Amino acid sequence: MELNQIQKNKIANSAFLVTGGAGFIGSNIVEFLLKTGAGKVRVLDNLSTGFRKNIQEFESRKEFEFIEGDIRNLQHCLQACEGMDFVSHQAALGSVPRSIDDPVTTNDVNIGGHLNMLIACRDRKIKCMAYAASSSTYGDSIELPKKEDRIGKPLSPYAVTKLVNELYADVFFKTYGVKTIGLRYFNVFGPRQNPYGAYAAVVPLFMESVLNGTSPFINGDGMQTRDFTYVENAVFANILAMITENPESINQVYNIAVGEQISLNQLLEKIKEISGRQNIKAVYREARKGDVRNSLADISKATNLLGYKPSVNVTNGIKLTYEFWKSRI
Numbered sequence: 001m002e003l004n005q006i007q008k009n010k011i012a013n014s015a016f017l018v019t020g021g022a023g024f025i026g027s028n029i030v031e032f033l034l035k036t037g038a039g040k041v042r043v044l045d046n047l048s049t050g051f052r053k054n055i056q057e058f059e060s061r062k063e064f065e066f067i068e069g070d071i072r073n074l075q076h077c078l079q080a081c082e083g084m085d086f087v088s089h090q091a092a093l094g095s096v097p098r099s100i101d102d103p104v105t106t107n108d109v110n111i112g113g114h115l116n117m118l119i120a121c122r123d124r125k126i127k128c129m130a131y132a133a134s135s136s137t138y139g140d141s142i143e144l145p146k147k148e149d150r151i152g153k154p155l156s157p158y159a160v161t162k163l164v165n166e167l168y169a170d171v172f173f174k175t176y177g178v179k180t181i182g183l184r185y186f187n188v189f190g191p192r193q194n195p196y197g198a199y200a201a202v203v204p205l206f207m208e209s210v211l212n213g214t215s216p217f218i219n220g221d222g223m224q225t226r227d228f229t230y231v232e233n234a235v236f237a238n239i240l241a242m243i244t245e246n247p248e249s250i251n252q253v254y255n256i257a258v259g260e261q262i263s264l265n266q267l268l269e270k271i272k273e274i275s276g277r278q279n280i281k282a283v284y285r286e287a288r289k290g291d292v293r294n295s296l297a298d299i300s301k302a303t304n305l306l307g308y309k310p311s312v313n314v315t316n317g318i319k320l321t322y323e324f325w326k327s328r329i
């Protein structure tokens with residue numbers, strides 16, 4: 001996907017705050033903004049699950065600024081929004097299992113922090129905030145493909161927090177006129193996603209195992225499906241959402257995915273094929289609580305209202321991600 005000249009000019013003449021900018025998706029958004037010539041890019045991050053090394057290469061740029069701070073602190077949010085035009089709000093504690101182990105901290109960061117960011121956007125007159133919503137909001141609905149207005153009940157504390165984010169954003173638009181756009185990501189993967197720790201996501205875990213020649217674990221039978229989304233697609237969605245000129249696109253939530261459904265078994269096969277390491281065998285273990293069984297997005301709303309089109313499919317995304325991991329070893 002290519003931005004047009006009007007969009008590029010808008011980016012060049014604007015200042016952007018990326019919360020969670022030292023994390024996986026956030027640092028990819030920062031990289032894109034700087035490459036596109038953004039006037040100013042500021043990151044607010046407390047480095048709890050993100051890393052300074054993810055933004056190290058940008059720190060010498062005069063357009064770039066890092067604030068180490070916490071979205072649970074309203075003053076930090078107000079300070080970070082000072083002088084900014086647009087916000088991409090990515091800071092949160094991800095992971096369904098983490099939220100089951102520690103629902104209080106997940107709630108404080110994901111709901112309290114989001115509320116602070118909405119207040120800061122209101123008080124600092126931010127033009128538009130794109131925020132990370134989640135496909136987990138579809139919960140126990142078994143309907144496929146997922147359409148934005150047909151959700152089920154949440155299956156985890158994490159999913160509750162992401163649903164509440166959408167409810168707060170809607171209320172802030174209706175009561176204070178705060179402009180936001182929620183992006184329901186579907187299993188984003190790509191460079192800089194953390195493969196370590198108890199809460200790592202499946203793509204980096206599989207990559208690590210395949211590269212190290214060890215057996216990856218699969219929770220359940222591996223037949224569960226996901227709409228795996230290469231990070232560049234999520235980055236584009238954030239940019240399009242923040243700078244949209246379409247008034248109808250504001251105060252809405254959108255599926256951000258590719259629209260391709262593959263199982264975890266198929267995902268592992270693809271990684272094995274791309275890496276040439278066909279002898280790797282998965283170890284199957286108990287299914288995880290809180291996980292949805294199948295997932296596939298209808299992305300037509302984002303296409304129609306935001307002009308979003310995924311530019312990297314799953315296979316190419318896996319190839320790009322594999323190259324990244326290989327270069328790190």
Ligand SMILES: NC(=O)c1ccc[n+]([C@@H]2O[C@H](COP(=O)([O-])OP(=O)(O)OC[C@H]3O[C@@H](n4cnc5c(N)ncnc54)[C@H](O)[C@@H]3O)[C@@H](O)[C@H]2O)c1
Pocket residue numbers: 019020021022023024025026044045046047048049050051069070071072089090091092093094095109113132133134135184185186187188189194
């Ligand atoms: N990766 C996915 O597949 C996926 C899917 C759906 C939604 N999301 C959402 O996308 C966003 C980004 O996820 P990610 O995968 O890049 O995760 P990540 O953990 O790599 O990034 C999150 C960043 O937020 C920062 N952060 C956490 N708590 C903070 C706090 N209290 N104050 C300031 N910064 C804080 C972390 O240090 C980290 O840099 C999150 O909101 C997540 O819930 C991700």
